[in-house]
Amino acid sequence: MRQRPSFWYAAPAFAFFALFAALPMVLVVLLSFTSWDGLGTPQPNGVDNWARLADDGQARDAVGRTAILMVVSWLVQTPIALLIGVWAAGRQRTRAVLSSIFFLPLLLSTAAIALLWQVMLDPNFGVTQSIGGWLGDVQFLGNPSIVLYTVAFVITWQYVPFHTLLYQGAARAIPQTLYEAATIDGAGRVRQFFHITLPQLRYTVITSSILMIVGSLTTFDTVLILTNGGPGAASRIAPLHMYITGFSGFEMGYASTMAVLLVVVGTGLSLLVMRVTGFRSMTSQQEGA
Amino acid sequence: MKRNWPAGASALVWLVLVVGPLYFMVAASLRGRADYLTSSPLKPPEDPTLDNYRTVLDGGFGGYLFNNVVVTAATVAIVVLLGVPAAYAVARSPSKLVQRGFTLLLAGLAIPAQATIIPVYLLITRLNLYDSLTAIILPTAAFALPVATLVLTNSLRDVPKELYEAQTIDGASAFGVLRYLVLPLARPAIVTVVVYTALNAWNGFLFPLVLTQSQSSRVLTLGLWNFQGQFGTNVPALLAAVTLSVMPIFVVYLIGRRYLLSGLTAGFGK
Numbered sequence: 367m368r369q370r371p372s373f374w375y376a377a378p379a380f381a382f383f384a385l386f387a388a389l390p391m392v393l394v395v396l397l398s399f400t401s402w403d404g405l406g407t408p409q410p411n412g413v414d415n416w417a418r419l420a421d422d423g424q425a426r427d428a429v430g431r432t433a434i435l436m437v438v439s440w441l442v443q444t445p446i447a448l449l450i451g452v453w454a455a456g457r458q459r460t461r462a463v464l465s466s467i468f469f470l471p472l473l474l475s476t477a478a479i480a481l482l483w484q485v486m487l488d489p490n491f492g493v494t495q496s497i498g499g500w501l502g503d504v505q506f507l508g509n510p511s512i513v514l515y516t517v518a519f520v521i522t523w524q525y526v527p528f529h530t531l532l533y534q535g536a537a538r539a540i541p542q543t544l545y546e547a548a549t550i551d552g553a554g555r556v557r558q559f560f561h562i563t564l565p566q567l568r569y570t571v572i573t574s575s576i577l578m579i580v581g582s583l584t585t586f587d588t589v590l591i592l593t594n595g596g597p598g599a600a601s602r603i604a605p606l607h608m609y610i611t612g613f614s615g616f617e618m619g620y621a622s623t624m625a626v627l628l629v630v631v632g633t634g635l636s637l638l639v640m641r642v643t644g645f646r647s648m649t650s651q652q653e654g655a
Numbered sequence: 656m657k658r659n660w661p662a663g664a665s666a667l668v669w670l671v672l673v674v675g676p677l678y679f680m681v682a683a684s685l686r687g688r689a690d691y692l693t694s695s696p697l698k699p700p701e702d703p704t705l706d707n708y709r710t711v712l713d714g715g716f717g718g719y720l721f722n723n724v725v726v727t728a729a730t731v732a733i734v735v736l737l738g739v740p741a742a743y744a745v746a747r748s749p750s751k752l753v754q755r756g757f758t759l760l761l762a763g764l765a766i767p768a769q770a771t772i773i774p775v776y777l778l779i780t781r782l783n784l785y786d787s788l789t790a791i792i793l794p795t796a797a798f799a800l801p802v803a804t805l806v807l808t809n810s811l812r813d814v815p816k817e818l819y820e821a822q823t824i825d826g827a828s829a830f831g832v833l834r835y836l837v838l839p840l841a842r843p844a845i846v847t848v849v850v851y852t853a854l855n856a857w858n859g860f861l862f863p864l865v866l867t868q869s870q871s872s873r874v875l876t877l878g879l880w881n882f883q884g885q886f887g888t889n890v891p892a893l894l895a896a897v898t899l900s901v902m903p904i905f906v907v908y909l910i911g912r913r914y915l916l917s918g919l920t921a922g923f924g925k
Contacts, residue, residue, distance in 0.1 A: 369829055369832070371748045375740040376740065378737050379804060382733070383797050385778075388763060453666050464670060467673060467674065475857070481893060482680055482894070491691075491692060523676075531916060605769055621773055628770060
């Protein structure tokens with residue numbers, strides 16, 4: 367037995383993870399019951415933050431915007447990523463070349479993407495202005511009733527390649543024999559897509575959807591740079607509201623409460639998606655009824 | 656699969672949407688300021704100039720780049736040095752404690768880093784590390800560890816038991832097995848982990864944003880954001896900075912596309 371690795375081989379990794387990732391997760395829950403300005407010592411204040419959150423109109427609006435952004439970006443990203451992913455799974459040369467171009471946005475940092483689109487959508491000197499026509503008249507970032515959809519578009523541009531990559535990998539793993547059998551049976555391409563490809567990709571759809579759901583509840587870097595939540599608060603989604611409350615408003619305790627809520631909602635929605643789609647009953651037969 | 660028209664058509668539209676902005680970015684970065692304001696963004700620059708790149712390099716880009724390299728290298732080093740032995744232990748150790756720790760580590764996959772920025776800020780200030788590169792490195796590495804260990808463990812579990820046992824019979828210690836069997840066999844997984852970790856560290860924005868402040872500890876992503884204020888309406892210079900920041904990764908993409916893509920979906924793909 368002595369020749370097998372002991373616990374100590376894993377201990378440093380566990381300890382490191384515990385200190386800088388797991389402990390913060392515990393601390394954020396504790397901080398949600400304190401008042402802290404970021405400088406002094408956090409002061410316990412019971413459930414004050416939670417009571418305040420239940421009654422906070424600004425936070426409620428931010429959650430509403432998050433819901434819109436989540437639904438819109440899921441509805442836009444999923445079909446695009448699915449279609450292009452399945453297409454890119456083909457081994458033809460053109461497809462290989464084109465998909466290597468599709469994945470280019472993956473190389474750009476969030477900061478690069480947000481700045482690029484901000485410049486392009488600038489109402490005075492941007493690309494939309496130069497292209498002209500109706501595009502030039504739309505205030506993509508300045509109109510409060512449009513800005514959230516602009517954000518959804520930029521997020522789509524940023525993340526579709528990642529989800530495409532997931533679908534491409536999964537589509538390549540579908541056994542060719544399924545398609546051959548379907549062709550012999552006379553099934554057309556559309557039927558094959560809906561009766562073979564889509565069912566075979568259902569777990570990828572679920573994985574990709576969960577990543578999008580958790581992502582829209584927690585990610586705020588793109589919006590921070592692109593609009594900083596503006597104009598007014600028109601694009602201040604919940605995670606950005608959390609960041610601004612904590613690091614600009616110095617209400618770190620209250621911001622922690624929002625963070626906890628976002629994680630709870632994200633985990634809850636993910637579990638709900640898995641339950642509704644039967645994801646778990648496949649991986650674990652004992653679970654659920 | 657042969658022809659697939661709806662997907663082919665969307666692929667074409669998507670191609671324009673992807674290439675358009677990137678073309679605009681590079682083309683505009685080669686224009687003079689006046690040229691940028693007057694000519695169509697879609698035409699190639701008539702009088703290409705590298706002045707914007709000079710402006711960027713004179714504006715502190717080198718320092719940001721250096722910080723980025725330090726942060727990325729250190730993060731990758733920590734993740735590989737801790738992750739490989741941990742994965743070896745998870746795959747081979749008889750210890751129950753290791754398996755339990757691994758389960759906890761995997762639970763970490765579900766923790767969004769964004770939700771922990773406040774307590775991470777608390778920890779880093781208490782450790783007197785605020786506004787240093789170390790402040791960025793530690794949490795970035797910690798949040799990369801779950802995926803890294805998972806990918807490495809999966810690859811080591813695929814190694815047939817007999818290979819480990821043969822080594823042990825030959826008298827190799829646990830460390831010897833790690834050195835002469837695990838390291839070579841896990842090499843593809845290590846490459847994936849390196850790429851995944853390096854990309855996260857290179858493009859990281861959140862931890863630098865909340866954990867650093869001064870010019871001297873500013874990384875590339877924050878530097879870009881800072882350029883926006885510094886350059887004001889000098890859009891070509893800003894786009895030159897953005898283009899420069901993408902270049903290193905673009906070069907890696909040209910050399911090893913397969914590795915880069917496998918690193919991107921590490922932990923999620925099959």
